[in-house]
Amino acid sequence: MLGTIFFLWHLLSLRVPQKKVSSLELWNLTSQTAGYKKFTLLALIIYILLVITLAHPAWFVKGNKYLIVLDRSSSMMTISTKNTTVFDRGKSHTQKLLQRFSTFDHIEVLVFPQKQYIEGTREEITKKLAQTKCTHIPANINQMLSNIDFSAFDDVFIITDGTQKIENWPGKKIFVGNTTTNNLGIIHFHSQQIAVGKWRVFFAIKNFSTRNQKTLVTAFTEKTVLWQEKIFIAAQQITSQSFLINSPQVKTIRISVQEKDNFSLDNTLRVAKTKMVLTKIPKNHRIFARLFSKIPGIATVENNQPTDYFTCEYNQKKTTVFLNQKPPWANKKPVENSPELFFIAHPLWDWVLPNIRIQRAIPLQNFQGEALLQTAKGPIITYSPQYLYIGFALHESNWPTLPSFPIFWVNYFDYLFPHRDNFYCALVDESQTTVQHDQQKFYNHINETESNNVGLSTADIVEIPSSFSLKYTLIIRPILLGVCILLLLYLWWKE
Numbered sequence: 001m002l003g004t005i006f007f008l009w010h011l012l013s014l015r016v017p018q019k020k021v022s023s024l025e026l027w028n029l030t031s032q033t034a035g036y037k038k039f040t041l042l043a044l045i046i047y048i049l050l051v052i053t054l055a056h057p058a059w060f061v062k063g064n065k066y067l068i069v070l071d072r073s074s075s076m077m078t079i080s081t082k083n084t085t086v087f088d089r090g091k092s093h094t095q096k097l098l099q100r101f102s103t104f105d106h107i108e109v110l111v112f113p114q115k116q117y118i119e120g121t122r123e124e125i126t127k128k129l130a131q132t133k134c135t136h137i138p139a140n141i142n143q144m145l146s147n148i149d150f151s152a153f154d155d156v157f158i159i160t161d162g163t164q165k166i167e168n169w170p171g172k173k174i175f176v177g178n179t180t181t182n183n184l185g186i187i188h189f190h191s192q193q194i195a196v197g198k199w200r201v202f203f204a205i206k207n208f209s210t211r212n213q214k215t216l217v218t219a220f221t222e223k224t225v226l227w228q229e230k231i232f233i234a235a236q237q238i239t240s241q242s243f244l245i246n247s248p249q250v251k252t253i254r255i256s257v258q259e260k261d262n263f264s265l266d267n268t269l270r271v272a273k274t275k276m277v278l279t280k281i282p283k284n285h286r287i288f289a290r291l292f293s294k295i296p297g298i299a300t301v302e303n304n305q306p307t308d309y310f311t312c313e314y315n316q317k318k319t320t321v322f323l324n325q326k327p328p329w330a331n332k333k334p335v336e337n338s339p340e341l342f343f344i345a346h347p348l349w350d351w352v353l354p355n356i357r358i359q360r361a362i363p364l365q366n367f368q369g370e371a372l373l374q375t376a377k378g379p380i381i382t383y384s385p386q387y388l389y390i391g392f393a394l395h396e397s398n399w400p401t402l403p404s405f406p407i408f409w410v411n412y413f414d415y416l417f418p419h420r421d422n423f424y425c426a427l428v429d430e431s432q433t434t435v436q437h438d439q440q441k442f443y444n445h446i447n448e449t450e451s452n453n454v455g456l457s458t459a460d461i462v463e464i465p466s467s468f469s470l471k472y473t474l475i476i477r478p479i480l481l482g483v484c485i486l487l488l489l490y491l492w493w494k495e
Contacts, residue, residue, distance in 0.1 A: 063104030064154040070111045071160035072132065073139035087134040090159045094129060097157060098122045110148070113139040145239055197247060203255060204240040205234040218256045219243065 021476040034148055076087035094109065101107055101122065108127055111132055118128045141160060187214055194200055211236050219227040227243045 039279060056325060065106045065152065066101065066108070066155050066409070067148070067150075067153040068150075068157045068159065069145075069159065070109060070129075071139065071158075072111050072134045073113055074134075076160075077134050077136070085134065091129055093159055095126055098125060100256055112141075112144050113137045115144075140153050144217075157466065194244075197245075199245045201227075201255075202217060202240070202242045204238055204239045205231065205233060205257060207235055215257055217241075219245070220256070221247075239470055285354045300379075350401070400401055433490055 022306070070090055072087055072090075079086050103122075105114075107119070107122065107125060109129065110116070111118065114135060114137065116132070118125050118132075120128070134281075141158075145158075148156075201219060203217075204219065205215070214226065214230055214232050216230050218225060226245050226247065229243075231239055231241070233239045259367065309348060311494065
C-alpha cells in the first residue's frame, strides 16, 4: 500500500520536459490541456489501486472444500409430511446445497452410519445420493464427528433430525441449530415376538413441552388399527407402556402420536452456517464511539451487557444468530474496573448475505429489554460503560459504495489488532409460520427383524437463511489490477 502511494507520488513529481512553442495561440491551447488527461488518469488509477489494496484482491479463483454430513440412522425414517421420510427431505436439502456451490468448489458427502463417502461433480454426487437409502441402525453422531478431521475442510454442513445433542462442535464452523423439541416424541420402542403371530410392543413417549398433555397413541398396519389408547404425560416427563398384538400377517407396525400442543416445530431438522465473526478487542470504547459516530450510515443505540446471541431480521424473517463457541465472558460477571472491551461483528470475507439487519441481542446476565435495535442503514453501534459493539449490515457488498464499507474496517482492525479473539457465529432461521398440528400424525416404523429401533418424530426442515455466492465476490479485481499496471507502464513509456 505505502509502496504504491510512493510510486505514484514519484511519478507525479517527475518534471515535464520544456518544449518551445511556436505561437501564442498554440501556447494558450497547450496550457489549457497540458497535464489534464494525465492527472485524471492517474487519479483514477490511484482510486482503483486503493480499492484493490483495501479489498485484498484474489489473484486467482480458488474454490472451497466442503463436507456435507448426512444422517441416515433409524430416526431419519420418521415420516414427516405427505408420506415423505425425514431422510428423503434431508437428501433433497443436500441436493439444494449442491446447486448453490461454485463449480470451483470441492465437495464431499459423508453418509452415516455405515460410512459412505461420495465425491465428484455436483451431478455425480446427486446421482449417487439418489441411490442412497436409510438404515435401521441407530447412530451416535458425536462418536462419528470425533473421527472426522474438520481441519481439512473450509466448511462443514451437518444434516440430521436433531434427535441427538451435538456435544463437540466441529471446530468453529458449523453447528446444528436444534437440540431440544417442544412436542411429544417417541424416544424408544422395540418389539418382542412371544409366539407365532403374537407380539409384545414396548414404547416410551416424552413430553418435551412445558405443560401437561393428553395424546392419542395408535399402533396400526397400513390398513388396520391394532391398538389405540389415550395417554396423559406430565410436562418434561416420560411415559412407558406396552401392549400385545395378535396378527400372523403383520410385517410392519407403525406407531403414531397425535400431538395436542399446537407447537409448529417438533424436533425440526435445521442446518446452520457460519455467517459472521464477533471479534473482541481490548480498547477504550469512548475513542471508537467518537470515531464511528462521525461515519455516515451508522446508527447508535445503547446496550448494558455482553450477549450470548443476537436476533436478526433476514428478508423480513426472524433469524437468530448463535455463537457456536462459548465466549470466555459467558460465566463471568462484569467487573467495574476491568479493561474495557471493543467488539466488532462483520461478515466473513467469502460470504455476503443480502438484506439482513441486527434486531436485538439477548444478554448473558439478567438483562431486561432489547439491546440492539434494527437498522437498514449500514453498521450500528451499541455501547455501555464497559462494552462496545459494532455490527456491520451484511447486505453491503465488499465494494466501497459507502464511506463505511465493511472491508475497510475489517482490514484496519486486522492490522491494528493482530492478536484478537474471534468467535464465529451462525444463523438459524426461526421464521416458520406457526401451523396447527392437532390432526397431524408422526410415524415411527417397527420391523419384525429389529428388536431395538429408536426414533423421534420430526415436523419439517428449515432452509439455510441465505443465498450462496462465490468464494471471491469480485472476480473483476485482478483484472482491474492488471489494467492499472498496463496504464502505468504506458505512462512510463510515454515519459
